[in-house]
Amino acid sequence: MDKVQKYKCTVGFRFNDSSVLFCSHTGKTHVVEDSALELLEEIPEEKAISIESILHKISIKYPHDDKELLSQYISDIIKSLIDYEIISCKQ
Amino acid sequence: MKLNVLSNSEIKRCCKNEGLVITIGPYVFRIRSSMQDIHRNLGKLYGQFELAKEDEIVDFNIQIDMPYGFRRFYKPQVDFKLEGYAPFLPLPATQAFPILEWGMNWCIAQHTFDYLSIHAATIEKNGFTAVLPAESGSGKSTLTAIMVSNGWRLLSDEMTLISLRTGAVSPISRPISLKNRSIEVVKAYNSEAIFSNVVSDTNKGTIGHMKSPDSSIESINKTAGISAFIFPKYEARADCNLSPKVKGEALLSAIEQSFNYDILGKIGFKTLTKVIEQANCYDFKYSSTQDAVDTFEALAQSL
Numbered sequence A: 001m002d003k004v005q006k007y008k009c010t011v012g013f014r015f016n017d018s019s020v021l022f023c024s025h026t027g028k029t030h031v032v033e034d035s036a037l038e039l040l041e042e043i044p045e046e047k048a049i050s051i052e053s054i055l056h057k058i059s060i061k062y063p064h065d066d067k068e069l070l071s072q073y074i075s076d077i078i079k080s081l082i083d084y085e086i087i088s089c090k091q
Numbered sequence B: 001m002k003l004n005v006l007s008n009s010e011i012k013r014c015c016k017n018e019g020l021v022i023t024i025g026p027y028v029f030r031i032r033s034s035m036q037d038i039h040r041n042l043g044k045l046y047g048q049f050e051l052a053k054e055d056e057i058v059d060f061n062i063q064i065d066m067p068y069g070f071r072r073f074y075k076p077q078v079d080f081k082l083e084g085y086a087p088f089l090p091l092p093a094t095q096a097f098p099i100l101e102w103g104m105n106w107c108i109a110q111h112t113f114d115y116l117s118i119h120a121a122t123i124e125k126n127g128f129t130a131v132l133p134a135e136s137g138s139g140k141s142t143l144t145a146i147m148v149s150n151g152w153r154l155l156s157d158e159m160t161l162i163s164l165r166t167g168a169v170s171p172i173s174r175p176i177s178l179k180n181r182s183i184e185v186v187k188a189y190n191s192e193a194i195f196s197n198v199v200s201d202t203n204k205g206t207i208g209h210m211k212s213p214d215s216s217i218e219s220i221n222k223t224a225g226i227s228a229f230i231f232p233k234y235e236a237r238a239d240c241n242l243s244p245k246v247k248g249e250a251l252l253s254a255i256e257q258s259f260n261y262d263i264l265g266k267i268g269f270k271t272l273t274k275v276i277e278q279a280n281c282y283d284f285k286y287s288s289t290q291d292a293v294d295t296f297e298a299l300a301q302s303l
Helices: A034-041 A051-061 A067-083 B008-017 B034-046 B093-111 B140-149 B179-190 B212-217 B247-256 B266-277 B289-302
Strands: A004-008 A010-014 A018-024 A028-032 A087-090 B021-024 B026-034 B060-067 B077-082 B114-124 B126-134 B151-157 B157-163 B176-179 B199-202 B204-209 B227-236 B243-246 B280-288
Touching: A004 A051, A004 A067, A010 A034, A010 B247, A010 B266, A018 B247, A018 B266, A028 A034, A028 B126, A034 A067, A034 B176, A051 A067, A087 B077, B008 B021, B008 B026, B008 B034, B021 B280, B026 B034, B026 B077, B026 B157, B060 B093, B077 B093, B077 B114, B093 B157, B093 B199, B114 B140, B114 B266, B114 B289, B126 B140, B126 B289, B140 B176, B140 B179, B140 B227, B140 B289, B151 B157, B151 B212, B157 B266, B176 B179, B179 B204, B227 B247, B247 B266, B280 B289
Parallel strands: B026 B060, B126 B227, B227 B280
Antiparallel strands: A004 A087, A010 A018, A018 A028, B021 B026, B060 B077, B114 B126, B114 B151, B114 B157, B176 B204, B199 B204, B243 B280
16 A cells, blocks of 8 residues: 655745645745645654545545545645655555 | 045056955955956946955955957957856957956855845835845836935845845845846936946847945945835836735745745745745836835835
Protein backbone atom coordinates (compact mmCIF):
# COMPACT_ATOMS: atom_id res chain seq x y z
CA MET A 1 0.00 0.00 0.00
CA ASP A 2 1.33 3.50 -0.93
CA LYS A 3 2.30 5.76 1.92
CA VAL A 4 2.77 9.51 1.79
CA GLN A 5 4.77 11.92 3.93
CA LYS A 6 4.84 15.70 3.87
CA TYR A 7 8.04 17.67 3.37
CA LYS A 8 8.61 20.62 5.68
CA CYS A 9 6.38 23.43 4.46
CA THR A 10 5.62 26.96 5.62
CA VAL A 11 2.29 28.55 4.86
CA GLY A 12 2.17 32.27 4.07
CA PHE A 13 -0.91 34.35 3.26
CA ARG A 14 -4.31 33.00 2.34
CA PHE A 15 -6.14 34.67 -0.54
CA ASN A 16 -8.87 33.81 -3.07
CA ASP A 17 -9.49 30.36 -1.50
CA SER A 18 -5.76 29.63 -1.83
CA SER A 19 -2.60 29.94 0.21
CA VAL A 20 1.02 30.72 -0.58
CA LEU A 21 3.18 27.84 0.60
CA PHE A 22 6.96 27.49 0.76
CA CYS A 23 8.39 23.96 0.51
CA SER A 24 11.80 23.60 2.16
CA HIS A 25 12.57 20.41 0.22
CA THR A 26 12.49 22.03 -3.22
CA GLY A 27 12.94 25.67 -2.17
CA LYS A 28 9.95 26.51 -4.35
CA THR A 29 6.93 28.65 -3.57
CA HIS A 30 3.49 27.36 -4.54
CA VAL A 31 -0.06 28.60 -4.53
CA VAL A 32 -2.26 25.77 -3.24
CA GLU A 33 -6.04 25.67 -3.00
CA ASP A 34 -7.64 25.46 0.43
CA SER A 35 -8.73 21.86 -0.25
CA ALA A 36 -5.10 20.86 -0.88
CA LEU A 37 -4.03 22.69 2.27
CA GLU A 38 -6.69 20.88 4.26
CA LEU A 39 -5.39 17.59 2.90
CA LEU A 40 -1.81 18.57 3.74
CA GLU A 41 -2.86 19.12 7.35
CA GLU A 42 -3.75 15.43 7.51
CA ILE A 43 -0.32 14.33 6.27
CA PRO A 44 2.44 14.32 8.89
CA GLU A 45 6.04 15.43 8.37
CA GLU A 46 7.60 12.98 10.81
CA LYS A 47 6.25 9.68 9.42
CA ALA A 48 4.61 8.26 6.33
CA ILE A 49 0.94 7.31 6.45
CA SER A 50 -1.11 5.27 4.03
CA ILE A 51 -3.29 6.98 1.45
CA GLU A 52 -6.09 4.71 2.68
CA SER A 53 -5.96 6.24 6.13
CA ILE A 54 -6.07 9.77 4.68
CA LEU A 55 -9.11 8.85 2.59
CA HIS A 56 -10.70 7.42 5.71
CA LYS A 57 -10.02 10.59 7.78
CA ILE A 58 -11.40 12.89 5.10
CA SER A 59 -14.49 10.77 4.49
CA ILE A 60 -15.28 11.01 8.22
CA LYS A 61 -15.05 14.81 7.98
CA TYR A 62 -17.42 14.83 4.99
CA PRO A 63 -19.89 11.98 5.66
CA HIS A 64 -22.49 13.25 3.20
CA ASP A 65 -20.19 13.48 0.17
CA ASP A 66 -20.17 10.81 -2.50
CA LYS A 67 -17.44 8.41 -1.38
CA GLU A 68 -16.26 7.52 -4.85
CA LEU A 69 -16.05 11.12 -6.07
CA LEU A 70 -14.34 12.26 -2.86
CA SER A 71 -11.80 9.45 -3.16
CA GLN A 72 -11.08 10.37 -6.80
CA TYR A 73 -10.75 14.06 -5.86
CA ILE A 74 -8.34 13.34 -3.01
CA SER A 75 -6.27 10.97 -5.16
CA ASP A 76 -5.92 13.71 -7.80
CA ILE A 77 -4.77 16.24 -5.20
CA ILE A 78 -2.27 13.76 -3.75
CA LYS A 79 -0.91 13.08 -7.25
CA SER A 80 -0.44 16.83 -7.82
CA LEU A 81 1.28 17.28 -4.45
CA ILE A 82 3.64 14.39 -5.29
CA ASP A 83 4.37 15.91 -8.73
CA TYR A 84 5.26 19.24 -7.11
CA GLU A 85 7.40 17.39 -4.51
CA ILE A 86 5.43 18.86 -1.63
CA ILE A 87 4.86 15.31 -0.36
CA SER A 88 6.74 12.10 -1.02
CA CYS A 89 5.28 8.70 -1.79
CA LYS A 90 6.74 5.33 -0.94
CA GLN A 91 5.59 1.73 -1.03
CA MET B 1 35.69 62.52 2.54
CA LYS B 2 33.25 63.00 -0.31
CA LEU B 3 34.01 62.48 -3.97
CA ASN B 4 33.20 66.14 -4.70
CA VAL B 5 36.36 67.26 -2.90
CA LEU B 6 38.27 65.89 -5.87
CA SER B 7 38.73 68.05 -8.95
CA ASN B 8 37.88 66.62 -12.36
CA SER B 9 41.55 66.03 -13.05
CA GLU B 10 41.97 64.21 -9.72
CA ILE B 11 38.96 61.97 -10.52
CA LYS B 12 40.54 61.25 -13.89
CA ARG B 13 43.93 60.46 -12.33
CA CYS B 14 42.35 58.19 -9.70
CA CYS B 15 40.24 56.32 -12.23
CA LYS B 16 43.22 55.79 -14.52
CA ASN B 17 45.50 54.52 -11.73
CA GLU B 18 44.50 53.03 -8.38
CA GLY B 19 40.76 53.46 -9.06
CA LEU B 20 38.10 55.58 -7.46
CA VAL B 21 36.86 53.76 -4.35
CA ILE B 22 33.31 54.80 -3.44
CA THR B 23 31.05 53.62 -0.62
CA ILE B 24 27.49 53.14 -1.81
CA GLY B 25 25.28 52.03 1.06
CA PRO B 26 26.52 48.65 2.28
CA TYR B 27 28.92 48.19 -0.66
CA VAL B 28 32.33 49.49 -1.66
CA PHE B 29 33.07 49.82 -5.38
CA ARG B 30 36.49 50.42 -6.92
CA ILE B 31 36.04 51.92 -10.39
CA ARG B 32 38.88 52.06 -12.88
CA SER B 33 38.50 53.63 -16.29
CA SER B 34 40.37 55.76 -18.77
CA MET B 35 37.13 56.95 -20.40
CA GLN B 36 36.19 60.61 -20.11
CA ASP B 37 32.45 59.85 -20.02
CA ILE B 38 32.98 57.84 -16.85
CA HIS B 39 35.10 60.51 -15.14
CA ARG B 40 32.68 63.30 -16.05
CA ASN B 41 29.50 61.44 -15.01
CA LEU B 42 30.99 60.09 -11.79
CA GLY B 43 31.92 63.64 -10.81
CA LYS B 44 28.48 64.90 -11.78
CA LEU B 45 26.25 62.21 -10.23
CA TYR B 46 28.31 60.65 -7.44
CA GLY B 47 29.86 63.81 -5.95
CA GLN B 48 27.97 63.48 -2.63
CA PHE B 49 29.02 59.85 -2.07
CA GLU B 50 31.77 59.08 0.42
CA LEU B 51 35.16 57.91 -0.75
CA ALA B 52 36.05 54.70 1.07
CA LYS B 53 38.74 54.76 3.72
CA GLU B 54 42.07 53.23 2.77
CA ASP B 55 41.63 50.10 4.90
CA GLU B 56 38.09 49.33 3.76
CA ILE B 57 37.49 46.06 1.98
CA VAL B 58 36.41 46.55 -1.61
CA ASP B 59 33.40 44.44 -2.59
CA PHE B 60 33.52 45.02 -6.33
CA ASN B 61 36.58 45.85 -8.47
CA ILE B 62 35.19 47.24 -11.70
CA GLN B 63 36.93 48.29 -14.88
CA ILE B 64 35.28 50.10 -17.77
CA ASP B 65 37.50 50.47 -20.80
CA MET B 66 37.72 50.05 -24.51
CA PRO B 67 39.01 46.63 -25.55
CA TYR B 68 42.41 46.39 -27.19
CA GLY B 69 42.65 45.85 -30.91
CA PHE B 70 41.09 47.51 -33.91
CA ARG B 71 37.68 48.00 -32.19
CA ARG B 72 39.32 50.76 -30.21
CA PHE B 73 39.26 52.79 -33.44
CA TYR B 74 36.65 51.19 -35.70
CA LYS B 75 33.14 51.50 -34.21
CA PRO B 76 34.70 51.74 -30.74
CA GLN B 77 33.32 49.54 -28.00
CA VAL B 78 33.41 49.42 -24.23
CA ASP B 79 33.85 46.45 -21.88
CA PHE B 80 32.57 46.08 -18.32
CA LYS B 81 34.82 43.90 -16.18
CA LEU B 82 34.38 42.69 -12.63
CA GLU B 83 37.60 41.35 -11.11
CA GLY B 84 38.95 41.13 -14.68
CA TYR B 85 36.01 39.05 -15.91
CA ALA B 86 33.66 40.43 -18.59
CA PRO B 87 30.14 39.12 -17.89
CA PHE B 88 28.54 41.00 -20.80
CA LEU B 89 29.25 41.44 -24.48
CA PRO B 90 30.91 44.79 -25.26
CA LEU B 91 28.65 47.74 -26.10
CA PRO B 92 29.27 50.83 -28.24
CA ALA B 93 31.71 53.18 -26.46
CA THR B 94 29.03 55.89 -26.20
CA GLN B 95 27.27 53.63 -23.66
CA ALA B 96 30.18 53.66 -21.18
CA PHE B 97 28.23 55.25 -18.32
CA PRO B 98 25.02 53.22 -18.81
CA ILE B 99 27.09 50.00 -18.84
CA LEU B 100 28.75 51.08 -15.59
CA GLU B 101 25.32 51.61 -13.99
CA TRP B 102 23.90 48.33 -15.35
CA GLY B 103 27.06 46.53 -14.30
CA MET B 104 26.82 47.90 -10.76
CA ASN B 105 23.21 46.65 -10.61
CA TRP B 106 24.39 43.27 -11.82
CA CYS B 107 27.17 43.15 -9.19
CA ILE B 108 24.66 43.73 -6.40
CA ALA B 109 21.99 41.43 -7.84
CA GLN B 110 24.41 38.54 -8.35
CA HIS B 111 26.35 38.79 -5.12
CA THR B 112 23.88 39.82 -2.44
CA PHE B 113 22.95 37.12 0.03
CA ASP B 114 22.37 39.05 3.26
CA TYR B 115 19.54 41.07 1.75
CA LEU B 116 16.48 40.17 -0.22
CA SER B 117 16.91 42.20 -3.40
CA ILE B 118 13.83 43.27 -5.33
CA HIS B 119 13.46 45.12 -8.61
CA ALA B 120 11.80 48.07 -6.92
CA ALA B 121 12.22 51.71 -6.08
CA THR B 122 11.92 52.87 -2.48
CA ILE B 123 11.02 56.39 -1.38
CA GLU B 124 10.31 57.88 2.03
CA LYS B 125 8.69 60.98 3.52
CA ASN B 126 7.82 61.78 7.14
CA GLY B 127 8.58 58.19 8.14
CA PHE B 128 6.29 56.73 5.46
CA THR B 129 8.40 54.33 3.36
CA ALA B 130 6.93 53.01 0.13
CA VAL B 131 8.48 50.15 -1.83
CA LEU B 132 7.46 50.25 -5.51
CA PRO B 133 8.11 46.88 -7.16
CA ALA B 134 7.39 46.89 -10.86
CA GLU B 135 8.19 45.34 -14.19
CA SER B 136 10.36 47.28 -16.60
CA GLY B 137 8.31 49.86 -18.49
CA SER B 138 5.68 50.38 -15.79
CA GLY B 139 6.78 53.94 -15.04
CA LYS B 140 8.44 53.14 -11.71
CA SER B 141 11.54 55.28 -12.26
CA THR B 142 9.57 58.20 -13.70
CA LEU B 143 7.29 58.15 -10.66
CA THR B 144 10.32 57.91 -8.38
CA ALA B 145 12.03 60.89 -10.08
CA ILE B 146 8.84 62.94 -9.76
CA MET B 147 8.45 62.05 -6.08
CA VAL B 148 12.07 62.85 -5.15
CA SER B 149 11.61 66.16 -7.01
CA ASN B 150 8.85 66.78 -4.46
CA GLY B 151 11.09 66.28 -1.45
CA TRP B 152 10.80 62.53 -0.95
CA ARG B 153 13.94 60.70 0.13
CA LEU B 154 15.36 58.30 -2.43
CA LEU B 155 16.44 54.98 -0.94
CA SER B 156 16.71 53.21 -4.27
CA ASP B 157 15.52 53.40 -7.84
CA GLU B 158 16.33 50.07 -9.41
CA MET B 159 17.01 47.66 -6.59
CA THR B 160 15.58 47.57 -3.09
CA LEU B 161 17.62 45.75 -0.45
CA ILE B 162 15.58 44.31 2.43
CA SER B 163 17.60 43.13 5.42
CA LEU B 164 17.01 39.44 6.21
CA ARG B 165 17.70 40.26 9.86
CA THR B 166 15.51 43.31 10.46
CA GLY B 167 13.20 43.59 7.43
CA ALA B 168 14.32 47.22 6.97
CA VAL B 169 15.42 48.71 3.66
CA SER B 170 19.11 49.60 3.32
CA PRO B 171 19.40 52.64 1.04
CA ILE B 172 21.73 52.68 -1.94
CA SER B 173 20.43 56.00 -3.37
CA ARG B 174 22.21 55.68 -6.71
CA PRO B 175 21.14 57.80 -9.71
CA ILE B 176 17.66 57.23 -11.16
CA SER B 177 17.70 55.55 -14.54
CA LEU B 178 15.22 57.12 -16.95
CA LYS B 179 14.29 55.97 -20.43
CA ASN B 180 13.02 57.57 -23.60
CA ARG B 181 10.17 60.09 -23.15
CA SER B 182 10.37 60.04 -19.37
CA ILE B 183 13.72 61.91 -19.56
CA GLU B 184 12.02 64.96 -21.07
CA VAL B 185 9.00 64.58 -18.74
CA VAL B 186 11.23 64.71 -15.66
CA LYS B 187 13.45 67.49 -17.06
CA ALA B 188 10.32 69.57 -17.74
CA TYR B 189 8.97 68.81 -14.25
CA ASN B 190 12.20 69.58 -12.42
CA SER B 191 14.39 72.01 -14.31
CA GLU B 192 17.02 71.84 -11.54
CA ALA B 193 17.55 68.09 -11.83
CA ILE B 194 21.08 67.12 -12.81
CA PHE B 195 21.43 64.50 -15.53
CA SER B 196 24.20 62.40 -17.00
CA ASN B 197 24.76 62.78 -20.71
CA VAL B 198 21.78 61.21 -22.48
CA VAL B 199 22.68 58.16 -24.58
CA SER B 200 20.50 57.00 -27.45
CA ASP B 201 20.25 53.67 -29.29
CA THR B 202 20.92 51.46 -26.28
CA ASN B 203 19.06 48.16 -26.09
CA LYS B 204 16.66 49.93 -23.70
CA GLY B 205 16.23 52.95 -25.99
CA THR B 206 17.47 56.39 -24.93
CA ILE B 207 18.91 56.41 -21.42
CA GLY B 208 19.68 59.22 -18.98
CA HIS B 209 20.56 59.08 -15.28
CA MET B 210 19.25 61.65 -12.82
CA LYS B 211 21.35 62.60 -9.80
CA SER B 212 19.93 61.57 -6.42
CA PRO B 213 19.06 64.44 -4.08
CA ASP B 214 22.00 65.39 -1.85
CA SER B 215 19.83 64.93 1.26
CA SER B 216 19.09 61.30 0.25
CA ILE B 217 22.77 60.53 -0.14
CA GLU B 218 23.57 62.20 3.19
CA SER B 219 21.13 59.84 4.94
CA ILE B 220 22.28 56.77 3.03
CA ASN B 221 23.15 54.94 6.25
CA LYS B 222 19.68 55.44 7.71
CA THR B 223 17.63 52.29 7.13
CA ALA B 224 13.83 52.44 6.91
CA GLY B 225 11.03 50.08 7.95
CA ILE B 226 8.55 49.43 5.14
CA SER B 227 5.13 51.13 5.45
CA ALA B 228 3.65 50.11 2.12
CA PHE B 229 4.19 48.01 -0.99
CA ILE B 230 2.75 49.93 -3.93
CA PHE B 231 2.71 48.29 -7.37
CA PRO B 232 2.68 51.20 -9.85
CA LYS B 233 1.51 51.11 -13.43
CA TYR B 234 1.52 54.09 -15.76
CA GLU B 235 -1.31 53.92 -18.28
CA ALA B 236 -1.98 56.74 -20.73
CA ARG B 237 -5.30 58.48 -19.97
CA ALA B 238 -6.03 56.16 -17.03
CA ASP B 239 -7.81 57.57 -14.00
CA CYS B 240 -5.63 57.72 -10.92
CA ASN B 241 -6.54 54.73 -8.79
CA LEU B 242 -4.98 53.41 -5.61
CA SER B 243 -6.64 50.13 -4.66
CA PRO B 244 -5.79 47.74 -1.83
CA LYS B 245 -4.00 44.61 -2.97
CA VAL B 246 -4.58 41.26 -1.31
CA LYS B 247 -1.42 40.37 0.64
CA GLY B 248 -1.09 36.93 -0.92
CA GLU B 249 -1.07 38.50 -4.38
CA ALA B 250 1.35 41.18 -3.21
CA LEU B 251 3.67 38.44 -1.96
CA LEU B 252 3.57 36.64 -5.32
CA SER B 253 4.11 39.88 -7.26
CA ALA B 254 7.06 40.81 -5.05
CA ILE B 255 8.56 37.32 -5.49
CA GLU B 256 8.31 37.76 -9.27
CA GLN B 257 10.35 40.96 -9.02
CA SER B 258 13.00 39.55 -6.70
CA PHE B 259 16.53 38.90 -7.95
CA ASN B 260 17.65 36.43 -5.31
CA TYR B 261 14.48 34.96 -3.77
CA ASP B 262 15.18 31.53 -5.29
CA ILE B 263 18.69 31.48 -3.84
CA LEU B 264 17.69 32.56 -0.33
CA GLY B 265 15.06 29.84 0.14
CA LYS B 266 13.06 29.78 3.35
CA ILE B 267 14.62 32.89 4.89
CA GLY B 268 13.63 34.87 1.77
CA PHE B 269 10.05 33.60 2.06
CA LYS B 270 9.90 34.38 5.77
CA THR B 271 11.37 37.88 5.35
CA LEU B 272 9.06 38.82 2.52
CA THR B 273 6.01 37.38 4.28
CA LYS B 274 6.87 39.29 7.45
CA VAL B 275 7.40 42.67 5.79
CA ILE B 276 4.26 42.33 3.65
CA GLU B 277 2.28 41.29 6.73
CA GLN B 278 3.30 44.53 8.47
CA ALA B 279 2.80 46.81 5.44
CA ASN B 280 -0.21 48.06 3.51
CA CYS B 281 -0.33 46.81 -0.07
CA TYR B 282 -1.78 48.62 -3.07
CA ASP B 283 -2.06 48.55 -6.84
CA PHE B 284 -1.58 52.03 -8.23
CA LYS B 285 -2.61 53.11 -11.71
CA TYR B 286 -1.94 56.65 -12.91
CA SER B 287 -1.50 58.85 -15.94
CA SER B 288 -1.05 62.30 -14.38
CA THR B 289 2.08 63.03 -12.37
CA GLN B 290 0.21 65.57 -10.22
CA ASP B 291 -2.42 62.96 -9.29
CA ALA B 292 0.40 60.58 -8.36
CA VAL B 293 2.08 63.23 -6.20
CA ASP B 294 -1.22 64.03 -4.44
CA THR B 295 -1.92 60.35 -3.78
CA PHE B 296 1.51 59.72 -2.28
CA GLU B 297 1.40 62.91 -0.20
CA ALA B 298 -1.97 61.83 1.21
CA LEU B 299 -0.54 58.43 2.10
CA ALA B 300 2.46 60.01 3.82
CA GLN B 301 0.23 62.34 5.81
CA SER B 302 -2.14 59.56 6.86
CA LEU B 303 0.66 57.72 8.70
